[in-house]
Amino acid sequence: MMKWIKLAFRNILRNRRRSFVTIIAVGVGFAAISLYYGYIHNVYNGLRIIAVRGEGLGNLRINRAGWQEKGKLEPEKYMFSGEETQKIIRLAKEEEGVILATPQIQVTGIVTNGRVSTVFIAQGVVPKDDKIIKGRWIERLPVVGQPLSDEKRYGVEIAEDLSKYLDLTPGKDGVVMAPTISGQMNALDVQINGVYDTGNDFSNDKFMRFNYYFAQSLLDTQSAERIVVLLKDWEETESMRTLLLKKLKAAGINCEIRTWKELSLSFSKQKSFLDTMFMFLFSIVLVIVLMTTVNTMGMAIMERTREIGTLRALGLKRRGISVLFALEGAILGFFGSIMGIILHTIAWTFIKFYPPRYTPPGFSSPVNMYVDMVPLMLVVLLLSMVLLSMIAAIIPARRAARQNIVDALGHV
Numbered sequence: 001m002m003k004w005i006k007l008a009f010r011n012i013l014r015n016r017r018r019s020f021v022t023i024i025a026v027g028v029g030f031a032a033i034s035l036y037y038g039y040i041h042n043v044y045n046g047l048r049i050i051a052v053r054g055e056g057l058g059n060l061r062i063n064r065a066g067w068q069e070k071g072k073l074e075p076e077k078y079m080f081s082g083e084e085t086q087k088i089i090r091l092a093k094e095e096e097g098v099i100l101a102t103p104q105i106q107v108t109g110i111v112t113n114g115r116v117s118t119v120f121i122a123q124g125v126v127p128k129d130d131k132i133i134k135g136r137w138i139e140r141l142p143v144v145g146q147p148l149s150d151e152k153r154y155g156v157e158i159a160e161d162l163s164k165y166l167d168l169t170p171g172k173d174g175v176v177m178a179p180t181i182s183g184q185m186n187a188l189d190v191q192i193n194g195v196y197d198t199g200n201d202f203s204n205d206k207f208m209r210f211n212y213y214f215a216q217s218l219l220d221t222q223s224a225e226r227i228v229v230l231l232k233d234w235e236e237t238e239s240m241r242t243l244l245l246k247k248l249k250a251a252g253i254n255c256e257i258r259t260w261k262e263l264s265l266s267f268s269k270q271k272s273f274l275d276t277m278f279m280f281l282f283s284i285v286l287v288i289v290l291m292t293t294v295n296t297m298g299m300a301i302m303e304r305t306r307e308i309g310t311l312r313a314l315g316l317k318r319r320g321i322s323v324l325f326a327l328e329g330a331i332l333g334f335f336g337s338i339m340g341i342i343l344h345t346i347a348w349t350f351i352k353f354y355p356p357r358y359t360p361p362g363f364s365s366p367v368n369m370y371v372d373m374v375p376l377m378l379v380v381l382l383l384s385m386v387l388l389s390m391i392a393a394i395i396p397a398r399r400a401a402r403q404n405i406v407d408a409l410g411h412v
Contacts, residue, residue, distance in 0.1 A: 026336020329393025
């Protein structure tokens with residue numbers, strides 16, 4: 001086999017310029033695919049952190065069975081009582097992979113500054129637990145003023161655009177109104193603790209955040225809408241869902257558990273879009289590499305027709321001709337991939353230290369663009385390029401191997 005490889009390598013060096021152009025084409029295509037994959041790999045991680053930490057979804061959300069279909073119509077019937085809430089939290093925390101289990105409640109109503117009113121959507125959270133869920137995300141979108149407090153229950157946080165619309169800055173007072181669980185309208189005074197940027201244009205003009213117990217008072221209930229569970233390892237999300245679902249049903253709690261992927265409004269849509277773009281780019285690069293290699297090997301075969309005839313006359317079978325040219329294609333694909341890895345590393349290093357900034361669709365502030373280094377992807381892509389180049393070389397080689405030996409020897 002080593003003799004075949006040496007012979008194939010020497011044949012490539014016969015026309016260095018053409019081989020070099022092919023290697024460049026493969027290398028640039030390789031780098032384009034690997035850089036884009038590294039980018040979307042980083043975006044997927046970012047979207048996951050935004051969903052779990054930024055949106056406060058946690059890894060798992062526990063609701064009473066039927067909440068998704070009928071919870072909004074009959075909230076009292078599909079909420080957890082105080083005793084059930086504490087039982088679920090206790091059972092969830094018994095698992096080693098669980099960092100936190102905390103109750104939450106959502107409120108929809110009207111907020112006013114006394115002159116202007118508008119609709120709001122608020123999350124009622126336990127402040128000390130919410131800080132654990134947010135983690136480092138708090139540093140990315142800090143609160144202007146004071147964050148939610150366990151002691152000052154009437155203090156609330158308000159989204160930046162909603163704050164501007166109502167002129168409710170930290171320290172100012174307002175009134176929130178919402179229907180209670182029984183359907184009666186309730187109103188409570190609030191004081192703006194802090195102003196925050198949700199990071200999303202679609203929610204920055206309507207979101208608020210309440211102390212969990214204040215939200216219960218506004219809705220006149222002691223029940224919880226959901227229990228949010230934060231895990232140590234996000235990759236255990238599915239296995240933990242199965243475990244907790246079985247455990248809670250055994251304890252007599254009829255519930256449904258949804259993951260952060262199912263709850264996030266943006267993750268699945270953006271992932272689908274980026275995956276489609278990746279396949280589109282990969283298809284374009286695949287065609288370019290295929291056509292370039294076919295053209296290079298086609299020209300080489302045309303120039304070496306008499307050589308092929310001579311090899312056939314000496315007893316080399318058609319399969320041997322195909323193997324020889326397939327090895328030449330594989331070598332071109334290999335060195336092209338090595339060049340692609342070098343280009344990828346150079347671009348990755350530059351982006352790491354000088355990341356470009358852009359504002360993604362729906363975001364309210366610009367972010368840095370990063371590219372992840374994914375060694376497994378580079379190996380898979382290298383093998384794919386070598387295989388693709390081999391296939392591209394075999395196509396013209398099989399045609400040449402079928403030529404009549406006499407005709408091949410007399411080719412001019």
